[in-house]
Amino acid sequence: MSPQPREPLTARQLLYACVLVALGGLLLGLQVDGNGEFVGTGYSSLGVGALVALAAVLFGSGRDTRSPRDLVGAFSAVCGFLGLAFLVSGVLAPGGGWMFFEVLLLSIALSRAGREQPVLSRGMVALLSLLLLFRLWISYQGSQHRWEVVSLDVPVLSSLPFDFLAPIQSVELGEFTPRELGFPPAGLDFAPSLALWAAGFVLCVVGLAWRSRAAIEYENDRIHAVIGELPPTLAHIVERVLPESQWVELGLHGLADRPLRKRLEELVVARIAARRELELATQSRELLGVADLGGFSGEILRALTQGPAPTKDTP
Amino acid sequence: MSEPVREAQVSRPTLEALPVLVATALLAMALFVRSIPGGPPLDPSDRTRDRDALREPMQLLGRGAATRVAELDERVSLELRAEWTRLRQAVFAVSRCPRTGDWLDTVDGLAFERLFSELRRGSRDDALAAQVLLVEIARRTKWAPGLLARTSDAERLGALLQEWMRTWGSRAASDAQLSEPALAGLLLQARLERATYLRALGRDRERYDRAVETFQRLLEDAQGQPTELARALDARHPGLGTGLAGRKDGLEPLDTVAGRFFPGLNGECE
Numbered sequence: 001m002s003p004q005p006r007e008p009l010t011a012r013q014l015l016y017a018c019v020l021v022a023l024g025g026l027l028l029g030l031q032v033d034g035n036g037e038f039v040g041t042g043y044s045s046l047g048v049g050a051l052v053a054l055a056a057v058l059f060g061s062g063r064d065t066r067s068p069r070d071l072v073g074a075f076s077a078v079c080g081f082l083g084l085a086f087l088v089s090g091v092l093a094p095g096g097g098w099m100f101f102e103v104l105l106l107s108i109a110l111s112r113a114g115r116e117q118p119v120l121s122r123g124m125v126a127l128l129s130l131l132l133l134f135r136l137w138i139s140y141q142g143s144q145h146r147w148e149v150v151s152l153d154v155p156v157l158s159s160l161p162f163d164f165l166a167p168i169q170s171v172e173l174g175e176f177t178p179r180e181l182g183f184p185p186a187g188l189d190f191a192p193s194l195a196l197w198a199a200g201f202v203l204c205v206v207g208l209a210w211r212s213r214a215a216i217e218y219e220n221d222r223i224h225a226v227i228g229e230l231p232p233t234l235a236h237i238v239e240r241v242l243p244e245s246q247w248v249e250l251g252l253h254g255l256a257d258r259p260l261r262k263r264l265e266e267l268v269v270a271r272i273a274a275r276r277e278l279e280l281a282t283q284s285r286e287l288l289g290v291a292d293l294g295g296f297s298g299e300i301l302r303a304l305t306q307g308p309a310p311t312k313d314t315p
Numbered sequence: 316m317s318e319p320v321r322e323a324q325v326s327r328p329t330l331e332a333l334p335v336l337v338a339t340a341l342l343a344m345a346l347f348v349r350s351i352p353g354g355p356p357l358d359p360s361d362r363t364r365d366r367d368a369l370r371e372p373m374q375l376l377g378r379g380a381a382t383r384v385a386e387l388d389e390r391v392s393l394e395l396r397a398e399w400t401r402l403r404q405a406v407f408a409v410s411r412c413p414r415t416g417d418w419l420d421t422v423d424g425l426a427f428e429r430l431f432s433e434l435r436r437g438s439r440d441d442a443l444a445a446q447v448l449l450v451e452i453a454r455r456t457k458w459a460p461g462l463l464a465r466t467s468d469a470e471r472l473g474a475l476l477q478e479w480m481r482t483w484g485s486r487a488a489s490d491a492q493l494s495e496p497a498l499a500g501l502l503l504q505a506r507l508e509r510a511t512y513l514r515a516l517g518r519d520r521e522r523y524d525r526a527v528e529t530f531q532r533l534l535e536d537a538q539g540q541p542t543e544l545a546r547a548l549d550a551r552h553p554g555l556g557t558g559l560a561g562r563k564d565g566l567e568p569l570d571t572v573a574g575r576f577f578p579g580l581n582g583e584c585e
Contacts, residue, residue: 034550
């Protein structure tokens, strides 16, 4: 079996993740009306979703200078942005005061999450799932012509069989209107619409999470390729000095070729210099400026000069 | 250059192009589908006319039914035709407003019950003929309970209509000939049911719950979502087909519309 080159594989992963995101976006953009026909969910919610995604990108990665460096990376970034917009528009209440409250909540949460990797952390997925559940609940209520989040019966009063008491027999919490829900003119067929939205949500979340991982691997491959231009022994040393697991933190991702090479040079020089300095220090007690000591200081000194103390696990 | 690497380099653009094309097409569709407009609810009277369907079937349920009822003679199934012709003449000749129960116990009344049972299990023309007779009996006999809450007449009539709705309710909603009569039957049934549970003060709780359950079976599926009949009702009268259990008196709005739909059909032969 011939070995598969790594770079095309990660590029394909990135693109397949984009396919999932796009398919999820397609499902989240549809609903089924009372006539049994597919109807669009409209552009207003998508517009709001795009604004929230933009806020997440701007405020979440304000200090981040990463940007896509080739067509695959750029396409993936566009898919990532659209996927986030689809996802947010899919979980938001379609209109009214509820939507603006949710927009505020999501903008804050996504902006905070954007500073870390990945944007869709477990907590964020849980929050989005809760918002989707809320949307499904109010859609269900609306499909039953109940225009409130919940109706609570007033004890005693609600059991009295007098119609004139009807206005005070129950308390409606969180009222909304059919227009706020963005229902089609023929009404919503709840069950198939729920299936579409739930499937779209899952596809978008999985696609975005996969894209996020694949994007890191794709960038790692690019950096590997640059390091691979060095003679093999030298490349091996550079990868030992700058382990792949630190490349995101070291700001190597998203750098153009020339700045990437310069950054690698700087990092290698700095790390080798630090190592040499440390080696010199450990070889010279005078340089450390300490005498034989006992206790905590002695243990530290012994670790620097002789290596770690043997344990029961080490022979 | 080794062979596998060369192969990979040759095929890479193709391998990448396919998902890019698919994803681009899906993204374009995801944006486009959002603009698909929803059509208005399909009113039963707007359904495409069936070539064999009787024109304006609602006229046969109205006050002027006597002028058109003979049109059904040649549509009713052959084996029932003679009985139908005799009984429709008898029904349209009922006068002096007898109590419904009393009339149903006459020779003609018992024959009507037998014929009704046969007709509702027949073709859609037979079903329409059955409903025409039932509505005419509701119009020409007295079933209003009055102050003494004599509900047995409304109950007998309501039970017959319930049988018809059980047989045809779901099928009729999408039938060009029977969709409107089915909605009318639903409204009349609400009127009859209310007559059985309303009292001078309040209502009979047990009968009310039973009536609501009967309507929920007609208007809601197992998941609590509106049936096709409920959607047709909503298209004609927005808000009537859903949320039955959420109302204080779930059938009151249906009864109110029935009053407009069947003017004078109040169990008092007015």
